[in-house]
Amino acid sequence: MRKTYDKEFKLQAVRMVKEDGKRIAEVARELDLAEQTLHNWIKKYNKGKETAFVGNGNVQPEKKVEKDLQKQIRDLEEENAILKKAMGIFAKDQK
Missing domain, CATH: 1.20.5 (Single alpha-helices involved in coiled-coils or other helix-helix interfaces)
Known part of the structure; x- marks a missing residue:
């Protein structure tokens, strides 16, 4: 079954990489994510900033x-x- 993550979780993960300077691999391990998933979130964030992750039903x-x-x-x-x-x-x- 596919896991779903809310907007705040995704933003927190992206900020750990962008603001805290942690490596994608390190953050992915800490949060039990696939590196590619986190990489995709960062790409989305770079395109749309706060509106990148619209949340459930939005x-x-x-x-x-x-x-x-x-x-x-x-x-x-x-x-x-x-x-x-x-x-x-x-x-x-x-x-």
Whole structure:
């Protein structure tokens, strides 16, 4: 089973390397992590700083905007389909 780690744990591990000057291998051993996992966390941190680890159920701001826009498109498409059906019904009644 895959382990999951919360945002604070990841930030603490990254800070141990970046701020305390410890080696990745040393921190990985201390925290019982794979070195590659810690290396990936550091890469993510370097790209996004504090927003790199969004936590459970949260998304990065740019992903949220994209998700919101996709929902809006789906809603508008559904509204269009309903309006087309209504137009068809009213057109039949006019005849």
